[in-house]
Amino acid sequence: NAGVTQTPKFRVLKTGQSMTLLCAQDMNHEYMYWYRQDPGMGLRLIHYSVGEGTTAKGEVPDGYNVSRLKKQNFLLGLESAAPSQTSVYFCASTGQGRSYEQYFGPGTRLTVT
Amino acid sequence: AQSVAQPEDQVNVAEGNPLTVKCTYSVSGNPYLFWYVQYPNRGLQFLLKYITGDNLVKGSYGFEAEFNKSQTSFHLKKPSALVSDSALYFCAVRDTGANNLFFGTGTRLTVIP
Numbered sequence: 001n002a003g004v005t006q007t008p009k010f011r012v013l014k015t016g017q018s019m020t021l022l023c024a025q026d027m028n029h030e031y032m033y034w035y036r037q038d039p040g041m042g043l044r045l046i047h048y049s050v051g052e053g054t055t056a057k058g059e060v061p062d063g064y065n066v067s068r069l070k071k072q073n074f075l076l077g078l079e080s081a082a083p084s085q086t087s088v089y090f091c092a093s094t095g096q097g098r099s100y101e102q103y104f105g106p107g108t109r110l111t112v113t
Numbered sequence: 114a115q116s117v118a119q120p121e122d123q124v125n126v127a128e129g130n131p132l133t134v135k136c137t138y139s140v141s142g143n144p145y146l147f148w149y150v151q152y153p154n155r156g157l158q159f160l161l162k163y164i165t166g167d168n169l170v171k172g173s174y175g176f177e178a179e180f181n182k183s184q185t186s187f188h189l190k191k192p193s194a195l196v197s198d199s200a201l202y203f204c205a206v207r208d209t210g211a212n213n214l215f216f217g218t219g220t221r222l223t224v225i226p
Contacts, residue, residue, distance in 0.1 A: 033213070045215075058213070
């Protein structure tokens with residue numbers, strides 16, 4: 001199993017450009033998450049999904065959109081990138097049941113100039 | 114609202130000495146607590162969790178954590194530190210209304226040879 005994979009690994013955008021980050025998991029997990037990691041701030045939840053076709057806002061959703069058309073994929077979109085969105089983005093997933101631990105992808109480092 | 118605090122940004126310890134990384138929590142209801150580790154340029158890896166039962170939880174790589182309800186703490190410990198333990202450590206608490214996790218700001222552990 002590959003676990004949780006993310007593409008791309010690195011990206012540089014100019015202000016106002018758009019892009020989509022792809023997260024894929026092969027563990028048949030119901031729940032998927034997008035976080036951003038900034039120095040001194042830990043991980044903050046952007047959006048999450050509790051199943052195929054569902055999405056919900058997390059702690060810092062502004063400027064981002066998400067879609068979960070297939071159970072194994074969770075897409076994060078930036079419609080008009082801003083320098084404040086320079087960050088490292090992590091996707092995670094977890095299954096149903098009482099384990100609760102999340103499995104993380106390797107991250108995408110995004111720079112907006 | 115659920116939250117965790119990691120009071121130390123940085124912890125330095127000599128190789129072979131015991132290490133402690135501190136975490137305190139604030140939750141309504143029973144806490145579900147987690148520790149994750151992040152090595153450079155990698156995603157987070159699950160170390161251990163407390164959901165119920167024994168207050169001393171054992172996890173991966175020889176780490177353990179002690180749940181203390183009266184002090185609302187969940188400190189990560191290891192009897193003998195290795196240089197390879199040097200990494201960024203995150204404490205997290207589960208949102209009681211969902212499967213989301215709230216992360217602390219992280220503690221950078223450096224083990225000095």
